[in-house]
Amino acid sequence: MASPSTLPDAAIARRLAGVKTILLVLSGKGGVGKSSVSSQLALSLSSSAGGAARVGLLDIDLTGPSIPRMLGLDGSPVHQSSDGWVPVYADREQRLAVMSVGFLLRSRNDSVVWRGPKKNAMIKQFLGDVRWGELDYLIVDTPPGTSDEHISLVEYLAPFSPVSLMVTTPQALSLADNLRSLDFTRKVSLPLLGVIENMSGYVCPHCTECTNVWGRGGGEALAQREGLAFLGRIPIDPGLVRVLDDAKEEAQVTVAQELGVEKVSLEDITKPLPDADADADAATATASVAKASTASTTTPAGTRLSRTILQRYTASQTFPIFQEITQRVVEQLAKVRETQREAKEQREATQ
Numbered sequence: 001m002a003s004p005s006t007l008p009d010a011a012i013a014r015r016l017a018g019v020k021t022i023l024l025v026l027s028g029k030g031g032v033g034k035s036s037v038s039s040q041l042a043l044s045l046s047s048s049a050g051g052a053a054r055v056g057l058l059d060i061d062l063t064g065p066s067i068p069r070m071l072g073l074d075g076s077p078v079h080q081s082s083d084g085w086v087p088v089y090a091d092r093e094q095r096l097a098v099m100s101v102g103f104l105l106r107s108r109n110d111s112v113v114w115r116g117p118k119k120n121a122m123i124k125q126f127l128g129d130v131r132w133g134e135l136d137y138l139i140v141d142t143p144p145g146t147s148d149e150h151i152s153l154v155e156y157l158a159p160f161s162p163v164s165l166m167v168t169t170p171q172a173l174s175l176a177d178n179l180r181s182l183d184f185t186r187k188v189s190l191p192l193l194g195v196i197e198n199m200s201g202y203v204c205p206h207c208t209e210c211t212n213v214w215g216r217g218g219g220e221a222l223a224q225r226e227g228l229a230f231l232g233r234i235p236i237d238p239g240l241v242r243v244l245d246d247a248k249e250e251a252q253v254t255v256a257q258e259l260g261v262e263k264v265s266l267e268d269i270t271k272p273l274p275d276a277d278a279d280a281d282a283a284t285a286t287a288s289v290a291k292a293s294t295a296s297t298t299t300p301a302g303t304r305l306s307r308t309i310l311q312r313y314t315a316s317q318t319f320p321i322f323q324e325i326t327q328r329v330v331e332q333l334a335k336v337r338e339t340q341r342e343a344k345e346q347r348e349a350t351q
């Protein structure tokens with residue numbers, strides 16, 4: 001495989017100029033939790049517990065985009081401003097910006113067939129047209145394996161020193177697939193911050209005992225053998241599935257309970273929240289939501305729905321576990337940057 005170019009595309013360079021760290025979430029196998037890890041990392045880093053960073057979440061799984069659904073944002077419109085696409089903001093403080101091909105599909109069940117060159121063009125457009133602004137992290141959720149999308153991404157992003165992390169489940173098959181992904185990161189010199197083992201055992205909520213449904217420790221063993229950092233393990237959490245997979249439906253119930261009404265419409269909960277203390281008084285809130293939504297023509301900056309998802313996520317059993325993983329990700333990133341800085345200084349000294 002040819003080494004990626006170090007000359008940035010001009011449009012991409014302009015868009016990513018304000019992005020400090022680009023982090024690709026990889027796995028060799030499908031369904032192991034890349035999208036849920038990407039969503040959790042984005043929620044965790046952008047929440048105050050995670051240091052309230054400004055985070056962008058880019059879903060480039062062109063054939064199976066799941067980020068909008070996981071953040072309860074599907075159906076949200078992407079606005080085209082005179083200065084490019086405006087991402088969809090998941091919170092009213094605009095700390096979490098999201099872009100996905102899922103926003104561009106008419107319905108969640110639309111199927112799209114992408115050919116290689118079209119995929120490449122779409123990825124280039126995602127990187128070159130989205131108005132991210134200043135970001136501490138741009139997290140990129142990728143499809144499984146090493147496909148056209150990964151090759152395009154790495155080529156376009158090489159000048160911006162991206163890093164990656166790998167998600168695996170404890171099974172052996174998944175580990176064999178991950179070896180191929182690992183080989184890819186080495187061939188294209190993409191630093192790997194470490195390995196996260198997902199769906200690692202099941203903690204019974206009644207007895208707090210951990211049952212190793214699909215084994216345990218495979219991700220850690222892989223990390224050890226390959227000299228990678230082990231970032232942590234996330235048990236199977238049925239509560240997390242409800243937070244992420246039934247985001248909209250569950251949030252609708254929560255908001256209806258909060259408002260003391262029987263049912264709320266999706267439209268009610270996906271309108272932008274008007275102001276910080278709007279939640280205190282439901283009646284005032286409903287009235288001002290209507291005002292705010294007519295005033296806001298560009299960005300849906302936080303809605304009842306997304307706020308509810310964040311609250312529900314922070315109350316999940318997995319949240320404290322993921323906070324520790326986030327901490328390790330940040331530490332590993334600092335180490336990689338230090339190594340890169342030293343290597344650069346050495347190169348300059350020998351020139």
Ligand SMILES: Nc1ncnc2c1ncn2[C@@H]1O[C@H](COP(=O)(O)OP(=O)(O)OP(=O)(O)O)[C@@H](O)[C@H]1O
Pocket residue numbers: 027029030031032033034035036037061064066142143144198199200234235236237238240241244245
């Ligand atoms: N720790 C966990 N506990 C329980 N369910 C989980 C956990 N992690 C992920 N899931 C669920 O497993 C399913 C697959 O996860 P996810 O979509 O994140 O995987 P993926 O690797 O992105 O899949 P794909 O390869 O299709 O993109 C989802 O329904 C998700 O909610």
Ligand SMILES: [Mg+2]
Pocket residue numbers: 034035036061064066141142
């Ligand atoms: Mg996915």
